[in-house]
Amino acid sequence: MVKRILVPLPSCHLHFFLDIVTELEYNYKTKKRKENIMELYLVVLAFVTGFGLPIVAIFASIAQGKSTVTALEAIGRQPEAAPRAQLALVIGLALIEALVIYTLLAFFLVLSKLPSVEDVLKLSETQAIAKAMAIPVAPAKVLVETPSNTTLDANGTASTTLTVRVFDGNGNPLKGQVIAMTADNGTITSPAKDNRDGSYTTLYTASNQPGKVDVRATAINGVFGGVTLTLQ
Incomplete structure (x- = not known):
């Protein structure tokens, strides 16, 4: 009789990801509508956070599921190989966790280098003022x-x-x-x-x-x- 072994699946990165997405969505919804110059900036940011990160999470979940199924099938065929299968599963899940974490870190590192909405608007206003000042005023x-x-x-x-x-x-x-x-x-x-x-x-x-x-x-x-x- 094959002994069934339950292996817990790490899901901390999914909760972490959902918290990040929730925070980004909240910040986006609570910001007032800005000038047209900011629309492209917000669209790109929403696209990356709305599509890029979920794709990483989906691939990570699929990889975890495949690793678990493979390990359970190996244990079912060879019960004596259970310790080795469990070790391989733990190592595989750890690598997946590391990949997700590094992907998130890379994303937020790039995000931190982008100018804030306020900075972009301030720069736009400064440029507009400079252009206005450069236009000569005709005597009346x-x-x-x-x-x-x-x-x-x-x-x-x-x-x-x-x-x-x-x-x-x-x-x-x-x-x-x-x-x-x-x-x-x-x-x-x-x-x-x-x-x-x-x-x-x-x-x-x-x-x-x-x-x-x-x-x-x-x-x-x-x-x-x-x-x-x-x-x-």
Whole structure:
């Protein structure tokens, strides 16, 4: 009569795997929906955890089952070989356990090297801000301030300093602009000097011809402002 020997099947790796999958699914479900840039990242992660790890567990379970059946059949044919069959079964199951553990370790090692959702979003936001900052803002308003003295002697040497201010569509000062200066007569320095605070200065020198002088400041996009001086 063949003696039936019950060999316990290790299943700790299956419980460990199920806990891991449950935790991953919980983390995935509780995360808020992010921008489109994160969709591919989450899909790849879900595919690996949802399909890769179960496949490892299935193959491990099949291998365990085959090892157990083979051992029991060997014992049934040769009862005296039971100790050797049990030893071979234990070694085989230990190798399967080691394979599963190393596979899980390799997976989580790769997972730990991937950037987190927050890091990827932060990088995306930083790049978007950098691109936005790189886009030049066009001037919406150019203002030439009226000097304290709008009347100059028409002697060819009298001069006055004019201040030009440039603003964007929200009324914020714009620096770094190229402001071209023109005058009906006399001389004026052009382009105006950038003071790096949204203001620009230029020097107008009167001519010897009396009359009205229109001074104009023009931004590169065509927006302009002006002031009228008098030479006498």
